[in-house]
Amino acid sequence: MRLRTYSAAFGGLLLRDARVLVRESVPFVLRTVMNPLLFVFVFAYVFPTIGQGLRAPQGVSFATVIVPGLVAVAIVFQGISAVALPLVHEFGGTREIEDRVMAPLPVAAVAAEKVVFGAMQSVVAALLVFPLTYLVPAGDVAVRLDNWPLLLLVIVLASLTAGSLGLFVGTVVRPQQVQLIFSILVIPITFLGCVYYPWASLDAIPWLRVAVLVNPLVYMSEGLRAALTPDVPSMPAWAFLGAITIALAALSFLGIRSFTRRVQS
Amino acid sequence: MIDGAVTVRALEKVYPRGRVKAVDGVDLDVARGELFGLLGPNGAGKTTTVGICTTRVLPTGGSVVVEGIDVTVDPAAVRECIGVVTQYNTLDRACTVWENVYFHCRFFTMGRRAAKGRAEELLEQFRLTERAGSMPDELSGGMAQRLQVARAIAHRPRVLFLDEPTAGLDPQSRIALWDIVGGLRREGITVVLTTHYMEEAQRLCDRVAIIDRGRILVCDTPTALVRDLDEGRVVELSLDRLDGRLLDRLRRVDGVAAAESDGRGGVRIRTTGADGRVLAALVEVAHPCGVRDVSIGEPSLETVFIALTGRDLRE
Numbered sequence: 001m002r003l004r005t006y007s008a009a010f011g012g013l014l015l016r017d018a019r020v021l022v023r024e025s026v027p028f029v030l031r032t033v034m035n036p037l038l039f040v041f042v043f044a045y046v047f048p049t050i051g052q053g054l055r056a057p058q059g060v061s062f063a064t065v066i067v068p069g070l071v072a073v074a075i076v077f078q079g080i081s082a083v084a085l086p087l088v089h090e091f092g093g094t095r096e097i098e099d100r101v102m103a104p105l106p107v108a109a110v111a112a113e114k115v116v117f118g119a120m121q122s123v124v125a126a127l128l129v130f131p132l133t134y135l136v137p138a139g140d141v142a143v144r145l146d147n148w149p150l151l152l153l154v155i156v157l158a159s160l161t162a163g164s165l166g167l168f169v170g171t172v173v174r175p176q177q178v179q180l181i182f183s184i185l186v187i188p189i190t191f192l193g194c195v196y197y198p199w200a201s202l203d204a205i206p207w208l209r210v211a212v213l214v215n216p217l218v219y220m221s222e223g224l225r226a227a228l229t230p231d232v233p234s235m236p237a238w239a240f241l242g243a244i245t246i247a248l249a250a251l252s253f254l255g256i257r258s259f260t261r262r263v264q265s
Numbered sequence: 266m267i268d269g270a271v272t273v274r275a276l277e278k279v280y281p282r283g284r285v286k287a288v289d290g291v292d293l294d295v296a297r298g299e300l301f302g303l304l305g306p307n308g309a310g311k312t313t314t315v316g317i318c319t320t321r322v323l324p325t326g327g328s329v330v331v332e333g334i335d336v337t338v339d340p341a342a343v344r345e346c347i348g349v350v351t352q353y354n355t356l357d358r359a360c361t362v363w364e365n366v367y368f369h370c371r372f373f374t375m376g377r378r379a380a381k382g383r384a385e386e387l388l389e390q391f392r393l394t395e396r397a398g399s400m401p402d403e404l405s406g407g408m409a410q411r412l413q414v415a416r417a418i419a420h421r422p423r424v425l426f427l428d429e430p431t432a433g434l435d436p437q438s439r440i441a442l443w444d445i446v447g448g449l450r451r452e453g454i455t456v457v458l459t460t461h462y463m464e465e466a467q468r469l470c471d472r473v474a475i476i477d478r479g480r481i482l483v484c485d486t487p488t489a490l491v492r493d494l495d496e497g498r499v500v501e502l503s504l505d506r507l508d509g510r511l512l513d514r515l516r517r518v519d520g521v522a523a524a525e526s527d528g529r530g531g532v533r534i535r536t537t538g539a540d541g542r543v544l545a546a547l548v549e550v551a552h553p554c555g556v557r558d559v560s561i562g563e564p565s566l567e568t569v570f571i572a573l574t575g576r577d578l579r580e
Contacts (some may be wrong), residue, residue: 004374005345005374006341016357019360086359098351099356101321102349104342104344105341106341264320264323265323
């Protein structure tokens, strides 16, 4: 009986978020595809066509290297833009979160709903970005979709992790600090997230190879690399799956705790 | 009185970084169907008390039972049977007026059709139908507040908590909201209202509790509170000039309970009885200061409030 109330309330929250997303679907698509589209267009279409090349290791094209990376960035970016930014607004600006937590389910479940819905948007973002990275480049893109279970597992884990990251960031950042989210979080984790280069290539810079391991995006990029472009070297599966799982557990714990503390004094 | 709508016992709250007790041993019993007012100056502990009753603040001592459920044991179940309107506009800015009520119903487990019907019914009842498709930011303060009340009662709660519902509203919107609150009471919903508008409390509430510095000072019907203060009246004298010693001389007049400056060059005197001779004596004593006007008022809840909580400005 109780569980039925909780799940109905949880479903109601998802329904509300879905309604808002549908109304804002054009901005959603634009913010999701613009960056990767331009990136692929310039670096994987314009550059090879004008002869200004970017080299990639082991004879694969640069276009192939960035397919998993850009999909991973799209997933993480949704965690920030679909979960963290609205939360900062709802907590600090309008305080409408105070009404949402009056729904008849545990406060932690209200936080979890944010993560789940953010993850759903991440999955959609991944599905939007993937065809771009495949279709736009001038040369061959060596994508081989022969490990579906791994691909699905990585996408689901990565999307939930991105949602948890968004929950945590959204509960600790004040409205005046929103710009900082991009300059001190999104940009560094993107550039140092093995998005534009495989982790194995960092052999040449040993300290960086170790330092980037604190970045959860590294494991998402590498996981998608293993699932999508097996010709490019990637981390072993136990490493990226284990690390994403740990990141998911830590970020969801911290995010839910921080959320609960902010709504219950 | 466990059978009541809200039972508060020895409630205490110390905020993590606070040194004082925001709520310090509050006991309250709100009966079913009652319209109960919690009055107090800013920072008295009203909002914290309501926050604990509505599961948004965790108590550090004591207990609150709402409709038979302890708020710390099963907060989600308490939320099912209460409606809350907070001090702030917490309307969902990303949803239309209609969607605000509709999704609220969905959060409270109503099906699609039931939620749709309820939303339409409430918008009609609260005269918001024409604005159904508007976004909350396009509403006036009064409309937004009506929508907040409509949303709060959409799932048919048994107890409705209104935290300073008329703060910042224009007089027309305030009167409209009073009508709404009176109507809810006739429907049998228990209403707990915090306010610092005395007129509001006196006009609406069956009983009021006056709270200050985290403690309940008195709790009774507005009429009884005014009666118990004493049998006296309030006499206000407008003067040409206020002599420093006048207050002392007035206080020595038989039948005067208190005399103080009204801050506008006149004096306000509280008498212990309704004896006409006191008035004559007061005018006589004040005569050298040039009495321009005399007004006699029945003591109101405001008199009780000021007598209990003092005149100091609060943060």
